[in-house]
Amino acid sequence: MKKDEKKSLTIKMAISLVLMLIIDCSLNNCQSLGLKLEFERIFPFYKIFINGIINTFKITGLSFIFGSIFGILIAIIKVSKFKILKLLARFYTSVFRGTPLLVQVFLIYFATPQIFNCDISSYNAAVIAFSFNSAAYISEILRGGIESIDRGQTEAAIALGVSRENAMLDIVFPQAIKNVLPALVNETIALLKESSLVSTIGMIDMMRAAQIAMNSTYLAFEPFLIVAILYYVLVMFFTFIASLLERRLKKSDRN
């Protein structure tokens, strides 16, 4: 209990320090730090920033949902007995883990239209690239999680006359998810941060909003500081949600 209190006090102090700095910077342009900053010139861009936040959220959220669905599928293939499918799944993972995400985004946005003679919006291209990419990582995380569960769990379930598929879904999978939750949170955070790459294909996300502000004001420090704080706050928010979820799932471990 005491340790928790200490921790929360430290966090509160850190937050208030940051807030004081921000307030000071925005009202007095950081004169107390000996800097001359002009945050008020960034404020007119708030609509673009809000738009950017929404887009960042959308891409991260959609990619995580599609990536999870696809990732679960691939993970199940990886622990199944279908040799050819397993080989394909492993190849898929190695390709998406073995190439830079930026290259994947460019391949889907610039190269696909050339081959298939169709147009793809930057938004769709971003979601597709990020979904495929996170599916590769999520499938590996889940495979590890599933394989970490004692074989006795499956055996106990099938010895009771339950089918192998049900044993996997009802017994093994929930335990695996619980074990890999921290890794999944890491993946979501990585996805959120990497979504800044979509600024390179013309999508207005948080990063692009900062660039736009920089281009018209010739200020760099202020917009990028704002965007860094925004990313940080979002990441902290996810971490908080995840820790709540983790505590809920740990219910059965308590005596």
Add this chain to the structure above:
Amino acid sequence: MIEIKKIKKSFGRSEVLKGIDLKIQKGEVIVVIGSSGSGKSTLLRCINLLEIPDNGQIIINGENIMDKNADIQKIRKNVGMVFQNFNLFPQKNVIENMIYAPLRTKKNSRNEIEQKSRDLLKRVGLSDKEKSYPSSLSGGQKQRIAIARALAMEPEVLLFDEPTSALDPEMVKEVLEVIRELATTNITMIIVTHEMGFAKEVADRICFIDQGVITEDSSSKDFFENQKTIRAKEFLEKVL
């Protein structure tokens, strides 16, 4: 009721079962003993096809379970198993552990299944643990729940794979007490154990396995008083 004919099983290069023959009548209690690595657990795991024998036949109630068209799930419902490491589902509490498989595989109503499970909990003396999670139970309690869970499927055959080997010594008794009580019912049981005193008392027949072959198959009394093979004699001298 169960007829095992010449089953063989290899893992990689080592042949663990080298042709096992065994006939078991309904309601019989068979105790399988032998030194470690002799194939007792493998034999047990073959009977509900957790291991698939390489060849031979296993016939349960007239049905060859190794037949390609055999409904393995249906057979497993009828052949329960109790494991050395309990294998309770940690995310489910005691009653959820017990009702999971019946709910999944039987047509009875939830109420009926829950009632049946409560009766079984009473029988193993753990009525007060209904809502507990496995992590809060002692080893002996876990194994009693595991037995009750297997019984909830109402199997005709129950396999015990060293049910007391993972327990602290002071918890062995409570588990054996439960198995002893079951032995008086009409359920067919095959027990792999190292508890010789218990084997002597509870078994209708003792099978001694040595290097993948059943070398002795006799009544409990005969086996303990008069072993036919030197290996069995040596084994008993070591463990008694």
